[in-house]
Amino acid sequence: MQFSPNEDHNISLSKFESMLKTNTVFFFDSLEFEDIIHYYLDTGKIGLAKKAIKIGLEQHPDAINLKLAKVELMVFENKLDLAEQLLDELFALESSNEEIYIQKANIYSKKDEHYKAIDLLKMALSYAEDEADVFSLIGMEYLFVEDYQASKEYFMKCLEIDQQDYAALYNVIYCFEFLEDYDGAIEYLNIFLDSNPYSEVGWHQLGKQYYTKKMYQEALTAFDFAVIADDTFIGAYFEKGKVLEKLGRLNEAIENYEITLHLDDPTSFAYLRMGQCHEKLGNDTLAVDFYYKTVHEDPLLDKGWTAITDFYYRKKDYTKALDYINKAIAIDDKNVMYWKRNAELNKKLHFYEEADIAYQKTIELGNYELSTWISWTDILLHLGEYSSAVQTLYQAAEFYPEHAEIEYRLAGVHMMLSNTTKAQYYLKNALIIDAEYLNIVEELFPNTFDKASLKSIILTYKKASF
Template sequence: MNLSHEEEDNSLSLSKFESMLKTNKVFFFDSEEFEDIILHYLDTGKINLAKKALKLGLEQHPKSTGLKLVQVELLVFDDKLDIAEKLLNDLYAIEPTNEEIYIQKANIYSKKDQHDKAVELLQIALRYTDDYADVYSLIGMEYLFMDNLELAKENFIKCLENDTEDHSALYNVVYCFDFLDQNDDAILFLNSFIDRNPYSEVAWHQLGRQYYTVKNYEQAVRAFDYATLIDESFLGAYLEKAKALEKLKKYQEAINCYNITMELDDPTSFALLRIGKCHERLGRTDVALQFYLKTVHEDPLLDKAWIAITDFYIRQRNFQKALYYVNKAIGIDNENKLYWKRYGAINKQLSFFEEAEYGYRKAVEFGDYQLDTWLFWVDLLQFLGEFDSAVQTLLQASEFFPEEYEIEYRLAGLYYMLHDEEKGKVHLSNGLRLNFKNHTLLEELFPVIWNQKAIRTQIEKYQKLNE
C-alpha cells in the first residue's frame, strides 16, 4: 500500500516538474522530490532532463547533501572524476559518517581501475550503512572486476543474507560457482537458500540448471517444476525443463513444455527446432520436417536448423534433397564449416568425388580441424590421384594431431605410392609404434603397395621385436 502511494507521489512530482518546464513557471519541490526526479531521469536515460532537474534543485536547496551526491553521480557519468572527487571531499568534511560519500568515492576508484582502493572504501561504508545488502553487492562486483571469484562469491552470499530478494546477487553467486566449476557446492548452497526461501522461483530455476550441468536430469526436472509452479509464466524454466526431459527421452513431455513457451511468447527458432527433434525421435518424421521448415522460416540464419533438415534427409538416404538444402544453407552463409562438411559428405554419397573433396577443403579452410574431416579430405584426394596434395594436407593435419596413427599410416602409404621409400619407412615406423593393431589400415587404403617386400619385412620385424 505504501509503495503504491510512493509511486503516486513520484508520478505527481514528475508531472508537476514537466509542467514547470513547459510553462517556465517556477514551482517549489523539497530536496527529496528533486532527488527522485533526477534518479528517475537517470534510470530512463534522459540525462539532459536529469541535469536540468539537478540545476533547479541546487538553486532551491544549495546545501542539500543528497542533491550534491546526485551531482557527483552525474559528474562520474560524464567522466569528470577530478571535480567529483573534490566535491566528495567537501561533503566528507561536513558529513564524515555518510555512507553514500564512501560509495561514490569507491565508484570513482572503480572507474580508475583501482578496485582494491574501491573495496577499502566500501568496507568503511559498511560501518555507516543500514543497507548492508547493497554495499556487499558492490564489494562483490569489485572482486569480480579483479577476477577474484572466491571473494566475489563470499560477498554476494553476504548480500543475500541481508536481502533474499536480490535476484541479481543470486545470479552473481551462481555465476561464481559456475566459473569456479563448483557445481556440487552450488547445489548445496541453493538447496540451503531454498530451505529458507522456498518460494524463490529464481533459486529453483538456478538449482535446476546446476542439476542439469551435473547430468542429474530427474532432479533438474523437479527443480524446474517448482519454479514453474511458483511462477506459471516463467519462460526460461519451461525451456530448461523441456531440455532435461529430452535428456530423459521423455520426448512428448518435452514437446508439451516447448508448446507452453510458445503460448507464453512468440515461437522461437530454438523451441521449433527442438520440437522437430522430439517428433523425429518419436518416429513422426513428417511432423518433424514441418517443424524444421518452420524453424528456418523463423530464423533463416540459424545453422542448426539447416543442418537438421540436411541431416534429416541424410538419415532418410535422400541425398538429392539433402544436397538441395545444404546448397540453400551455403547460399545464406558460405563460410560455415558445418555446412561445407555436410556438403562434402553428401557429394561423397552421390559419388560426386571432386565436389566432395571441395566441400571438405572448404570446411577446413573455415576452421573445421576435426580429425575425421582431414581424413575424409585426404582419402578423396588419394582416390582422385592427387597424391602430392594428399601428402601436404596430411602434414598440415599432423600439426594438429602429431601422434595420430591414422595420419602416419596414410603418409606411409602415400610416400610409397610416390616411390619415396625412405619417408614411407619413417612414417610406417611411426604408425606401428603408435598402433600396431591397426596396421592393416595400410592394406585397406593402399592394396597396391601392401605386398611390397620392404613393407612386409618392416611389419614382421617390428612384430618380432615386440612379441
C-alpha cells in the same frame, strides 16, 4: 522517485523539458533535480542528464548529491581523473557520505583495482542506509577477481536482508556452479525455500541443480513447484520439458513446450525441442514441420539447421540434407559446423571437388580436428591431388605430431610421388607409433605398401617385433 513517460504525476520532468524548449528559467529543488538526472541516466539520455546537472548546480551550487551525480556521469564517460579529483573535494566536505565511497570504488573498479574497490565498499558499509546494495557491489567486485567463495558470501548477505532480491539469488547459484558445488547449491536452495516456499525462481534454480546431477525425478518435482508458484513461468515449463525428455516421457514433454508457445511469442528453441521429441516418437512429418518452424522463427539458430540437415542425413536423403545445409551457409557462411556437414555430404554424394572446397573452408574457420584433416586429405587423394595432400598432411602434423594416421598417409603419398626416401622415413615412424594401423591405411594405397622398398621395412619391423 522513478520517473516514467507514462506517469501522470511526472510534473517535474515535463516542467524541466518545457524549460529547455522555451528557454524559460524555472526553479527546482535539489531533490527534483536528482530525480530528473537519474531518470535521464537510467534511460540513456546522457545529453539531457548533463544539462540537468549543469542547471541543477547553477541553482544549487553546494548540493553534494548533484555533484555526486556529476561524478557518476564522469565515471560513465571514463573521465576518471576528473571524477576522482571532485570526489576528493567532496570527501573533505562530507566524509560520512556512503555515495562518495561507492563512486570512488567504482573508479578503482574501472581501473581494474578491484581489491581497493572492495576496501572502500567495506568502509561504505559503516555509513550505508541500505547495506544490501553495498553487499551486492562487493559481491560483484569479488566476481571480477574470480573469488567465487567470497562473492557468494556477500550475495548471501543481500538475501538475508531482502529475500526477494532474485539478482542476488542468481549470483549465489552462479558462484556455486562455478565452484562445481552442486550439492552445496541444493542444500542452500532447500534452506532458502523453507522460508520462501512460493519462490518460483528458487524452485526453478533447485530444479536446474538436480538436472545437472541427473536427479531427474527430483528436478521434475522442483519444476512442478515452480509452476505451482507461477503458472506463467515459461522457463519452468521449458526446463520441465527437458526433464520429461530425459525420463522418456516425450508426449508430456511436448505438452510443456506447447504451453510456452501459448504463454508468449513462439521461440525457436521450443520448436526445436518439439521436433526432436516427435522424431524420437517416429512422427517424421511432425518432426520436419517443427524443424521448418525452427529455422523460420530464427534463421540464425545453427541448431535448427543442423537438426533438419541431420534428420535427412539419418534418412540417407543426402541430396535434401545438402540442400538445407547450403541454405544455412547462404545465411551464415562463417559457421564452421555448416561447412563440415557440407563437406561430409558432398563426400557421400561423390562430389569430391565440392567436398575439397568445403573441407578447406572448415580448416580456414578454425576446425582443426584430426578427423577434418584426414577427411580432407583422403578427398585430395581421391582427386589425385598428391602434392596438395602432402601439404595438407604437413599442416595436420603441426597439430598432431607423431600421429599414425598422418605418418602412414605421408608415407603412401610420398611413394605415389616417387619420393622413396621420404616414404621410407614416414613409414618407419608410423610403424613405431602404431604397427596395427598399417592394415587400415593399405586400403587407401592399393599395392603401394607392397613395393619392395617399403615391404622390406615392414618385414624388418615385423621380425624385430617377435
